[in-house]
Amino acid sequence: MSNFTSVHIRREAAIEKPQKHVALLIETSNEYARGLLAGIKSYIRTHRPWSIYLGEHSRLGTDLSWLNNWRGDGILARIENKEIAEYVRMLNVPTVDLSASRLLEYLPCVETHNETIAIWAAEHLSSRGLKHYAYCGDPGFRWSVERGKHFEHYLQQKKGYTVHTFQHESKSTVMDERLLMAEWLQQLPKPIGIMACYDITAQSLLEACRLAGVTVPEQAAIIGVDNDDLLCNLSSPPLSSIQPDTVKSGYLAASLLDRMMSGETIAPQTYLIEPVKVITRMSTDVIAVEDPYVSSAIQFIREHAYEDLKVEDVLRHIPLSRRSLDHRFMNALDRTPHEEIIQVRMKLLMRLLSETDWTLPVIAERLGYKHPEYMGVAFKKFTGMSPGAFREHHKGITL
Incomplete structure (x- = not known):
């Protein structure tokens, strides 16, 4: 084979496999999303590199002007609102969803197993000998609603306990919500075990406990989700949390997108990833006592x-x-x-x-x-x- 033919074949191969351009519609403001990004990074490092577009983006943000002139090959996105869903639909490129909201049901979706998370939280709190339970969630997110539903179902069906609930008020200020939480906490039976939908809400609960004069963990044992190490250990007392396998979720989503960009058809199913473990810190380090x-x-x-x-x-x-x-x-x-x-x-x-x-x-x-x-x-x-x-x-x- 001549040198010319060899060079020609190498050039054809390069043309056949150009670098893929991938947009990441994933926020960087919380531990869960950062774990997804770490998993995506891990996949890219062990496979053909992508050209990544990652803009300033919040979970509920709708400003995607940074993508106006983007002409890419695929998207990995946390599609949490209708505006983002419509934008992704308009771009019409291979996409993997990383949100439980499932606003575009024709897309494959990778999500943490919310039922397992809720059951682990319920079992962790019940192992403390508690007889009263509550859930603090945000109705604006489907994953929060799912966790609350499974937490309540498990404790009612398996243990026979009633679960009190507090739902985030989207229009209230931070301080108003803390005061509403404090009022709710004061009215709850004690001692009580409370699952928060994620660590940021759990941290707000700890602040509300201080306002309400409710001691943690003696009167209220609190557990969050995401195991944001910095947030959990800056909390007072340090916050117990469930660690989801976000790195595995991000890696799998990147793998599915790679296959889609190569022309493979991926079924629009939800891939559920099991959490890793419960991290026990002082916020639930209690044995319930009535004395x-x-x-x-x-x-x-x-x-x-x-x-x-x-x-x-x-x-x-x-x-x-x-x-x-x-x-x-x-x-x-x-x-x-x-x-x-x-x-x-x-x-x-x-x-x-x-x-x-x-x-x-x-x-x-x-x-x-x-x-x-x-x-x-x-x-x-x-x-x-x-x-x-x-x-x-x-x-x-x-x-």
Whole structure:
């Protein structure tokens, strides 16, 4: 074969497989969407590169003027409103939807499995011994409505519990909504387990709890969805959350779009992706107790976990004798106030070991231990491992 023929074939191959131009109608303002983008990036890195168009875009945004002169090959989109749906329909290029809204039912759709998420939230809260439940959602989003429906159905059908609901008021200001939430929270039976439709709503709930004077997790245990690590750990107390597999969702959506851009017909079905796990943090770290003295003592212990706390300090806050408080704790939790103090402080120490690079003397000082050696002995007695060994096994894992 001549050099001319060889070059000619290579040029034909290049013409046959030009770089694809793909628009991403996906916001970057929340953890779920950023996870989708990470999955798309992962697919592109292991396949033929695309030319990506990603503009300034919010989830409910309708301004797509940045796409006016775009002449592309495919779209990956979170189609959450009719305006976006109509724009995608007009462009008439291969598209994969990443929203549960399903406004264009002729498109294939990749979405997290909302029923599993709701069931996991219900099981997590019910494992805390709670008997009252509520859901805080946003009726403007189908995925929120689905999560609330499945959460309520599971608790009613499997457990026999009634679920109270709070729905986001789209026309209210942020402060007005917080006040409405606070009023709703005050009226709920307690202690109660609350599922929020996603972490941002859960964070608003925590603020409303402060306004309402409702303690978390003692009176209201709250769990969100998305596991936005920064938001969850900046919350007070740190927020428990369910982690969806958004990277897998983004990767699968990119794979489906690639096949569509290559001429393959993909059925307009919904591909449901199971979540990864429940991340337990302090917002649900509670065992429901009806004894008000025990509940108040637990709250005091958690608020002072960074101090060299003794049972005598708790007794100065609770008007009971040591014997009476011990008896009430054993009836409610099957452990003494002293054991509760140790457990709370050891869990806090576990978090600091796994999530920070602080030295043992620094951690000991932060937790009110006078000697790091004593802290190490207490930790090994509680866990069966030295602090160093525990850190080696759990580094980077959120507890």
